[in-house]
Amino acid sequence: MSEPQGRGFWRSEGASGLFLISPTAIFAILLLAAPLATTLLYSVFTDGYLEIIPRFQLCNYIGECASMKLDAATGQYVPTETYLGAWSDPVVRALMWRSLYVSILVTAATVLFAYPVAYFVSFNVEPSKKSLWLFLITIPFWTSYVIRVFMWNVMISRTGVINSALVGSGIVDEPLQMAFTLQAMVVTLAHAYAPFAILPIYVALEKIDRSLLEAGQDLGETRFRTFLRVTLPLSMSGVIAAVLIVFIPTIGDYITPNLIGGGKIPMIANMIEKQMLKADNRALGSAIAVSAMLVVGAVSLLFLFLNRRYLKGNK
Amino acid sequence: MKFPVLRTYTVLYLLFLYIPILILPIFAFNNSTTAAFPLKGFTTQWFGRVFTDPALGEALKNSLIVAGSTAFFSTLLGILAARATTRYSFKGQAPLSGLIMLPMVLPEMIMAMALLVVLLSLGIPLSLFTIILGDVLICTPFAVAILTSAFQSLDKSLEEAAQDLGEGPFSTFYLVILPLVAPGIISAMLICFTIAIDEFIIANFLGSGEKLLSTYIFGQLRFPKNVPNIMALGTVLVCVSIALLATAEFFRRRGLARTGAKDTGGFL
Numbered sequence: 001m002s003e004p005q006g007r008g009f010w011r012s013e014g015a016s017g018l019f020l021i022s023p024t025a026i027f028a029i030l031l032l033a034a035p036l037a038t039t040l041l042y043s044v045f046t047d048g049y050l051e052i053i054p055r056f057q058l059c060n061y062i063g064e065c066a067s068m069k070l071d072a073a074t075g076q077y078v079p080t081e082t083y084l085g086a087w088s089d090p091v092v093r094a095l096m097w098r099s100l101y102v103s104i105l106v107t108a109a110t111v112l113f114a115y116p117v118a119y120f121v122s123f124n125v126e127p128s129k130k131s132l133w134l135f136l137i138t139i140p141f142w143t144s145y146v147i148r149v150f151m152w153n154v155m156i157s158r159t160g161v162i163n164s165a166l167v168g169s170g171i172v173d174e175p176l177q178m179a180f181t182l183q184a185m186v187v188t189l190a191h192a193y194a195p196f197a198i199l200p201i202y203v204a205l206e207k208i209d210r211s212l213l214e215a216g217q218d219l220g221e222t223r224f225r226t227f228l229r230v231t232l233p234l235s236m237s238g239v240i241a242a243v244l245i246v247f248i249p250t251i252g253d254y255i256t257p258n259l260i261g262g263g264k265i266p267m268i269a270n271m272i273e274k275q276m277l278k279a280d281n282r283a284l285g286s287a288i289a290v291s292a293m294l295v296v297g298a299v300s301l302l303f304l305f306l307n308r309r310y311l312k313g314n315k
Numbered sequence: 316m317k318f319p320v321l322r323t324y325t326v327l328y329l330l331f332l333y334i335p336i337l338i339l340p341i342f343a344f345n346n347s348t349t350a351a352f353p354l355k356g357f358t359t360q361w362f363g364r365v366f367t368d369p370a371l372g373e374a375l376k377n378s379l380i381v382a383g384s385t386a387f388f389s390t391l392l393g394i395l396a397a398r399a400t401t402r403y404s405f406k407g408q409a410p411l412s413g414l415i416m417l418p419m420v421l422p423e424m425i426m427a428m429a430l431l432v433v434l435l436s437l438g439i440p441l442s443l444f445t446i447i448l449g450d451v452l453i454c455t456p457f458a459v460a461i462l463t464s465a466f467q468s469l470d471k472s473l474e475e476a477a478q479d480l481g482e483g484p485f486s487t488f489y490l491v492i493l494p495l496v497a498p499g500i501i502s503a504m505l506i507c508f509t510i511a512i513d514e515f516i517i518a519n520f521l522g523s524g525e526k527l528l529s530t531y532i533f534g535q536l537r538f539p540k541n542v543p544n545i546m547a548l549g550t551v552l553v554c555v556s557i558a559l560l561a562t563a564e565f566f567r568r569r570g571l572a573r574t575g576a577k578d579t580g581g582f583l
Contacts, residue, residue, distance in 0.1 A: 015405070021399035021411055024455065028452070117329075124322065147339070147545070147552065148335050194328075252424040259536065273428070289429065293421075
């Protein structure tokens with residue numbers, strides 16, 4: 001099927017492919033690559049009044065920075081107020097730690113609780129009924145995220161569904177304090193990302209050759225040890241995908257801290273919003289955004305590395 | 316047979332997943348302004364109230380415009396990318412498809428803020444159009460994923476047969492390939508539509524204050540007396556999503572049956 005020789009690059013297979021993908025690629029370059037590059041650039045520029053001054057500095061990350069304003073009389077930029085860089089500011093650091101803590105908890109809870117579900121659908125459900133089970137699992141995920149988060153709010157608030165049921169039935173005397181807690185945020189997020197964890201693990205489990213498991217048992221391993229030594233290592237690719245797919249969006253979640261935390265337990269996304277918009281400090285906002293991406297990238301790489309070690313140790 | 320631990324666990328887990336959706340209609344029909352037990356009696360007044368709110372009509376209209384356009388453009392971009400990567404191999408394929416799929420693994424807030432900063436500094440006024448741009452960026456990877464599997468399950472000999480019978484590349488695409496991947500296209504559009512109608516961060520930050528369904532709902536939550544209205548609205552939205560999804564699933568299965576591929580289940 002190869003094209004005749006001599007018609008040059010523009011009639012070749014490669015050119016057709018490039019030509020075909022170019023609208024999508026150009027769209028992604030303009031709306032994703034360029035904005036990300038701009039954010040990176042802004043994070044090392046100087047913050048002005050409703051503008052950004054292309055003057056290189058690293059204090060948006062470390063140390064103390066000054067916002068500048070153009071002085072009409074002299075035509076010079078003069079410092080107006082000082083602020084701490086993203087890594088030096090204890091408030092930003094605390095929010096980053098909290099986001100990391102919440103998203104690691106959410107990821108661990110989601111993946112641990114999801115694994116048995118994926119295992120059940122892959123190993124214990126008849127093949128003809130598998131897609132029905134998967135469909136049932138995905139339905140809640142496709143209903144409005146804002147409404148789902150809001151429903152948790154309605155359930156856990158002081159006068160809400162759970163408390164009114166508990167107090168009404170006499171199980172507790174005083175309503176439980178569940179709203180505006182970190183735990184409530186973790187439960188809400190774990191609920192929201194559950195299908196994201198189940199599906200990749202399920203796909204990995206489906207690929208496992210069932211005869212390997214029989215071989216393990218024929219060689220005298222118990223079912224549990226077969227699971228530990230065969231099934232679990234072979235399904236690790238799905239677990240990795242699940243971990244990354246849950247961890248990455250959770251760390252930047254915006255709605256849950258707003259609705260469940262009541263704005264009292266902000267996470268890093270809320271800080272980025274504040275700096276970029278309300279505080280009009282796009283240099284610092286960009287530096288926080290870049291730092292958040294670095295943290296996400298570093299944790300993901302660390303996790304991939306640990307997993308490689310684990311799989312090697314298993315051989 | 317011993318007690319089926321895994322099955323019981325899975326059913327309980329599903330119950331946990333469904334709790335908010337199950338509670339939603341209970342309180343949407345409950346005759347009380349607060350969502351709490353005991354229930355006060357049956358009413359449909361919240362449905363009447365929320366659907367006579369002109370602001371909701373406006374939000375619904377905006378959401379339909381945004382989600383419809385997003386579904387169309389994401390799927391179009393998805394078709395091009397999926398066809399290019401499944402049919403041809405070319406230089407830069409890996410980095411380009413990596414970039415196109417990147418939004419799936421980036422925190423949305425960071426993308427929204429980066430995009431917002433660029434739009435503002437270029438002086439592009441925020442509008443429904445900028446919301447659509449952001450949504451297309453988020454949805455295209457999903458469309459690419461669905462369409463790639465649709466194009467992959469195509470039998471290449473069908474295409475070759477059409478060309479041997481004298482069809483050109485365009486008529487082959489139109490007459491042979493398009494009908495075979497049509498179910499994939501429909502399910503990609505439905506998925507993108509559902510994501511876009513649900514999308515909050517993009518709608519909140521890349522618009523100029525126009526209300527969409529998600530931002531309308533978010534705005535109403537500040538007023539406790541409007542809570543039952545939102546539950547009524549939520550009940551309707553849940554029903555609509557399930558109907559859309561069932562349709563998408565139906566077309567996906569029909570597509571697999573048409574190309575003779577094995578059902579591997581699920582959208583993702």
